[in-house]
Amino acid sequence: MENTVKINVNNGYEPQTVTVPKGQSTRLVFNRTNPSACLAAVQSNDLGFKQDxxxxxxxxxxxxxxxxxxxxxxxxxxxxRGKVVVK
Ligand SMILES: [Cu+2]
Structure with missing residues (x-):
């Protein structure tokens, strides 16, 4: 089973905290609407990703x-910063 969470990237991440189920794959779908280069990439050492x-x-x-x-x-x-809560 796959879950999808949408995260708008404007003045930060909206919602800033998302909760996802443990032991399942979840798609975090980022959409950036703010032209600032500051937000042009998102990364997580905790979760092991880096995405333009x-x-x-x-x-x-x-x-x-x-x-x-x-x-x-x-x-x-x-x-x-944003946060993913797994539980
Ligand atoms: Cu930045």
Missing amino acids: LPLNEDMTVTINSQQAGEYDYACGMDMF
């Missing part, structure tokens, strides 16, 4: 966490 975000395009990162917890992600410069 072209303007006004859905870009998908698939995560599959077997472990409950809180995982942070951020823009390429680590200024804006």
Whole structure:
């Protein structure tokens, strides 16, 4: 089973925190509507991804966490942050 969560990237990440189920794959679909280069990439050491975000395009990162917890992600410069809660 696959879950999808949409995250708008404008003045930060909206919603800033998303909750996803443990042990299932979840598609995080980022769409950036803010032209600032600051938000042109999203990355997470916790979740192991780095994704460029072209303007006004859905870009998908698939995560599959077997472990409950809180995982942070951020823009390429680590200024804006979001959180994925797995439970
Ligand atoms: Cu930034």
